[in-house]
Amino acid sequence: MRGKPVPKDERAEPARADVTIGPRIRRIDRRGCVTQDNIVGMRRVFNVGKHNAGRMAELLVDHGQAVITDLETGEILADQTLDATREYQYRKPTDSVNDAPRQM
Known part of the structure; x- marks a missing residue:
């Protein structure tokens, strides 16, 4: 059972891990996620958006x-800090990273 969402002002910073993994080529799945096993002892799932499903991507974790x-x-589809406490890595959209509509 899932807990209630934590209010924004009570949220803590993610537990950061100083880990480096060389570039890996992965296919973005139908959910819009890139998955990599064995990063700090567990599988990590990175969200890059459903509109990127089926594309080939390179995942690099540096420090x-x-x-x-x-x-x-x-x-660049996602550029984020690895949260060592979570399997699913939430992507915080920014203006400069994959936010422009494709029709332009």
Whole structure:
């Protein structure tokens, strides 16, 4: 059973892990996620958005900073800090990372 959401002002910073993993090529699944096993002892799931499903991406974790890049275009799909306490890594959208509509 899931707990109630924690109010924004009571949220703690994620537990950061200083881990480095070389580049890995992965296919983005139908949910819009990239999965990598054995990062700090468990599987990690990175959200990059459903509109990216089926694309090939490169996952690089450098000192706890995860960067996911589209192999075809070189576009950065996600750039976030690895949270060592969670399997599912929430993506905090920013204006500069994959927010522009595709119709432009």
